[in-house]
Amino acid sequence: MPRIVRPTAYGTPEVLAVTSVPVPRAAADGVVVRVRAAGVNPVDWKLYSGAFHSVDDNLKDAAGITHAMPSIGLECAGVVTEVGAEVTGVDMGDEVIVHPVTAAYADYVTAPVTSVFRKPAGLGWAEAGALMLAGTTAVHALEAAGVGTEDTVLVHGGSGGVGLMGVQLAVARGATVIATAAERNHPLLRDLGATPVVYGPGLADRVRGAAPRGVTAAVDFAGTDEALDVSLELVADRQRIASIAGSPRREEAGIKLLGYGPGQDAGTEVRAIARHALVERAGSGELRVLVAATYPLAEAAQAHRAGLAGHAPGKLVLTP
């Protein structure tokens, strides 16, 4: 029987359980995909941690949340095994990337055909399954902060899943990129075209040293008070600071808040539009999807523990 991983209660990764379910059937406008790789994202454990209890009820479905227990796994890649009656342009056996989707921690998923993109032949399964959520989030943040050729942009959390995308995409836009990360990740960030700086006390001065002409925009993928404070100190225009995570303190700062909470910009359109170009860039090798580790589906809880503890740069991926 096909398997699915679901939280059985709110809590820590111990609440995740593998259960057997029938193979799902495709809706008329959708497909069924045999999952080969499902990207692991912090939102997956936040969904069952209780952290999102305050999320606006109307937005819960968009974030993959139901009123009972949330489904987890918002992106994957795999092989099409059933095609709905009204679907054109996708065939059985096609290798595809699927996002957005819900319940991708599974052997099979159903998805509307609007979420399905052909996987470039040269892109590995793990990379394909982990491209989209981080990639679309990074594009949204760079758009929100208006990052372009003339800018020096400060990327907080540059070695994270979103950060590695943000760094590469900002460099591709022609911006000068200063990225915060633990020292062990600096060689990688230099390789991707950024100037790395260590986060922690004295960050603002280190950034000034790395960017003598100043910082014109900031994207916060770390969500720390320090990232907020340093962005406010160094970027003159608060509308050129975009944050995807962090404490309620951000709400009074007059910066751009991106996500699914009340008063935040979900960026539905910009993220949807970004998907085609992300697939193309990843397929051509212009955009690298770095994979830190892969786990069998049954070890999803272990993957979440690694995510919570901090890990090597790159994405964690489940390979059912």
Ligand SMILES: NC(=O)c1ccc[n+]([C@@H]2O[C@H](COP(=O)([O-])OP(=O)(O)OC[C@H]3O[C@@H](n4cnc5c(N)ncnc54)[C@H](OP(=O)(O)O)[C@@H]3O)[C@@H](O)[C@H]2O)c1
């Ligand atoms: N709003 C949205 O739409 C949205 C979408 C995606 C993600 N998110 C949120 O964005 C955050 C990042 O996601 P992710 O997938 O990139 O997570 P991730 O892969 O776990 O990366 C987090 C990064 O934070 C860095 N970090 C740890 N402590 C730090 C500190 N004190 N200061 C600065 N950086 C620090 C780590 O860098 P080192 O390893 O170098 O220490 C790590 O690489 C999560 O909170 C996630 O829930 C929001």
